[in-house]
Amino acid sequence: MISTDEGATMYKKIVYGVITSILALVVVGCAPRAAPTEAPPPEIREMPVEVVEAEKPASAPSGYGAADYADIERLIIRTASLDLVVPDTEAALDEINDLVDELGGYVVESNVYQYQEGMQAHVTLRVPAESLDVALERIRGLATEVRHESISGQDVTEEYVDLQSRLRHLEATEARLLEFLEEAEDTEAALEVYDRLQEIQAEVEQVKGRMQYLEQSAALATISLDITPDELAQPIQVGGWHPEGTLRKAFESLIRVLQFLVDAAIVIVVLVIPVLGVIAAPIIGLFFLVRALIRRRARRVK
CATH class of the missing domain: 1.20.5 (Single alpha-helices involved in coiled-coils or other helix-helix interfaces)
Structure with missing residues (x-):
């Protein structure tokens, strides 16, 4: 017959062995994959309008075939920047606010600077990504001159897929730890399982938060505007000197x-x-x- 103390010791060893195996699986599943080789930055020509295409990932993440990766909906964070000359800064700001409301976006930042010659403004907007082209076309129509324009996109699909894989491993580990926590009879072993469960749950929340941030960033494009009135955009004129x-x-x-x-x-x-x-x-x-x-x-x- 096996005594009660010996049975408890054997159960504790079994629990420790299972926890060690789970931790090993978590380390293997959550280990960072090799980062893709970054493509060199696109060459920007000397033109008033600069359009930078979204970078393509160098390779599919580990655990995914090329065909599987091609089927994944891509997440592109799009940003645009324009430097505009307008007849009336205040009227242009009113038009931009109406446009943002119409498209279902919002104003992130708005700074207005009042000078003797007129009003200058810097505005940052967020609009739905699918409405970015419409918004840019409407904004260009407000200007007498577009002195600079830049459009770029950041492909975060690979990071998002990597986070999905990591989340699955963490949730599987969380489920196993919950099972062992319910079956634990030894207090010390239960506390160790509970501590590890808390760590896993914190990592799950971090991964979910990052995924949500990427989703929201890809859903809404960012537009930065520098708005200058015609009076401030005119070159400085110096009258003739008559000694x-x-x-x-x-x-x-x-x-x-x-x-x-x-x-x-x-x-x-x-x-x-x-x-x-x-x-x-x-x-x-x-x-x-x-x-x-x-x-x-x-x-x-x-």
């Missing part, structure tokens, strides 16, 4: 200053000095009279 005019104005100013000085001298000589003399004569006479009286009184005292 003879400046010289003439300087001589005119000099003559006016000399005239002022001569007029001031005439006023001083003809008006100010005589008036001061008339005012000063009685004062000077009174001064000498007072001084004479003081001296006479001083002599009498002696």
Whole structure:
């Protein structure tokens, strides 16, 4: 007969062995695959409009054949950037907001800068990916000039498929751990299974969050707009320089200053000095009279 302690020890060894096997399967299933060789960046020609095609994945992910990979719906994150010159910035912003509402998108960011010559704006939009071409065509129609345009796409299909595979492995491991947690009779073994189950569940949530982010990013395209009014887009114009005019104005100013000085001298000589003399004569006479009286009184005292 096998004692109770020996039975518990044997059960614990079996549970440890099963957990070790599951962890080994998780490591193998979730091991990162070799990253595809990145294609060199597309050459951009010197043109007002630059269109960058979405990069093609170098190879199908591990575990998927080329035919299987071709059947997968591709996830492309599309972005566009335009630099526009418009007649009226405020009117253009109103039109863009109406367009975004019509297409079922939203404004991510809007910055408006007010200058003396007009209003400049930078706007970031999100619109459904299938409506990107329509949105760009409508936005171009608002501009008198499109100074720059760039359209690009990022293919995230391979990453998404890789996340799907990883999620399946994690969910399978989670199910096995839940079974062992229900069957566990030893407290220590149950705690170890529970701790590992918590880690697996956290990884599942991370993978699901990343997949949801990729899905939403591919479903909505991003458009960045720089909007400038015609007044600010015009080149700076410097008027002609006429030094003879400046010289003439300087001589005119000099003559006016000399005239002022001569007029001031005439006023001083003809008006100010005589008036001061008339005012000063009685004062000077009174001064000498007072001084004479003081001296006479001083002599009498002696």
